[in-house]
Amino acid sequence: MSEPPRFDRGHTDDLMSFLAASPSPYHAVANTAERLEKAGFRQVAETDAWDGSSGGKYVLRGGAIVAWYVPEGAAPHTPFRIVGAHTDSPNLRVKPLPDTGAHGWRQVAVEIYGGPLLNSWLDRDLGLAGRLTLRDGTTRLVNVDRPLLRVPQLAIHLDRSVSAEGLKLDKQRHLQPIWGLGNDVRDGDLIAFLEETAGLAAGEVTGWDLMTHSVEPPAYLGRDKELVAGPRMDNLLSVHAGAAALTAVAGSGAGLPSIPVLAAFDHEENGSQSDTGADGPLLGGVLERSVFARGGSYEDRARAFAGTVCLSSDTGHAVHPNYAERHDPTHHPRVNGGPILKVNVNNRYATDGSGRAVWAAACEKADVPFQSFVSNNSMPCGTTIGPITAARHGIKTVDIGVAILSMHSARELCGADDPHLLANSLVAFLEG
Incomplete structure (x- = not known):
């Protein structure tokens, strides 16, 4: 008989708070770290020597975080169970010379980051958030969470063909937001405004990583509030579920046969090739150092990796009621139908038959239904961090996630029950 689920609709309430508080990858990892700290995890610096003690630990690097829990008595060759996700979402990001x-x-x-649905950023009240780098090399998070910017669409009177021929946007000319009036555009105005907002002295900021976000808060939607509308579900929904599952497993006190891990990377939306991306050395370095800190050898490292499994958790496509022909005719994932298993025989997803069995066992243990997703053969298939993780580290990887609508929009849509169903399945997986 399965255990009662750990998470319910209250998890979705918490997800909505997490989405609202995480307008950038840097905010997302800071909020995740805060949750880990409350659960007893401690941050370890990459520049320090690591010890082999048990307990929860995490590493922060830019917009990425890797957290793990070492059970008491774990051997150096103990394998890992990893939930992989990413913190970044498509949006509009500020250029080096922002004032125009x-x-x-x-x-x-x-500048356009990733592959956003560009029309979804039009006529929307936008805030500005991200990371400021100061003269002394430290960083400061900033979040202007009020209507500050707007990308105005051209009135239909000046573009009569738009309804018949569709909206055509030039990425350079048509997407520069307005934030005020005046003929005297002065270099440094935006950064000076942000310095004042963050309580910093004038001229203290020498670098920035800033991006727009919709200031409209997440909300339940529908007659029976069966749906959730909100920003950055791709892929903070998975980051939030992974953190909740990891802290639940770490706090259970039960003996674990493996070391549970959460790896939330940056830059998935533009290829993952960075020091904080899944195609970089971050995850492998953390796992190896964990093995060596517990007195392990290269042989122990090889044994641990050979027994490791990663769930690459990212959002996928629910069947669209207005465009059902765009989906595979026999695979129609529905919202609130449980998380999805993603399959692509050309390895755009990393799932194979043995990986499916691992996922099925976790869902059965958690008493969570799951669905299968494959792309229509006539449509190009997207990809995830899954194949990258599998190829880079030689780790068995399975691609899963939650089915949503409006992926890559400034405001996406999911079922209100799917987030907690995902979190419960991740708990079962991490418990091994």
Whole structure:
């Protein structure tokens, strides 16, 4: 008989708070770290020597976080159970020279990050958030969470063909947001404004990583509130579920046959090739140092990796009621139908038959239903950190996630029950 689920709709309430508080990858990892600290985890610096003690630990690097829990008495060759996710989402990001404007409008120069649904950023009240780097090399998070920016769409009177021919946006000319009026555009205005907002002295900021976000809060939607609308579900929904599962497993006090891990990377939306991306050395370095800190050898490292399994958790596509023909005719994942198992025989997803068995066992243990997803053969298939993790580290990897609508929109849509169903399945997986 299965145990009662650990998470219910209250988990979704908490997800909504997490989404609202995490407008950038840097905020997302800071909020995740705070939750880990409350659960007894402690931060370890990459520049320090690591010890082999048991307990929960985590490493922060930019917009990425790797956290793990070493059970009492874990051997150096103890394998890992990893939940992999990513912290970044497609959006508009501030350029190195941000101050611009024309015809009496003051604007902010932005660059397109990832593959956003560009039309979803039009006529929407936007805030600005991210990371400021100071003269002394330290960083400061900043979040202007109020209507500050807006990308105005051209009135239909000036583009009569838009309804018949569709909206056509030039990424350079049509997506620069306005934030005020004035003919005198002065270099440094935006950063000076952010320095004042963050309580910093003028000229203290020498670097920045800033991005727009919708200031409209997440909300339940529908007659019976069966749905949730909100930003950055791709993929903070998985980061939040992974953190909840890891802290639940670490706090259970039960003997664990493996070391549970949460790895939340940055830069998945543009290829993962960075020091904080899944194609970088972060995860492998953390896992290896954990083995060596417990007195292990290269042989122990090889044994641990050979027994390791990773769930690459990312959002996927629910069947769209208005575009059902775009989906595979026999695979129609539905919201609130449970998390999805992603399969692609060309390895755009890392799942194979043995990986499916691992996932099925975790869902059975958690009493959680799951669905299968494959792309329509006529449509290009997206990809995730799953194949990267498998190929880079030689780790068995399974691609899973939650089915949503409006993926890569400034505001996405999921079922209200799927987040806690995912979290319960991740608990069962991490327990081994």
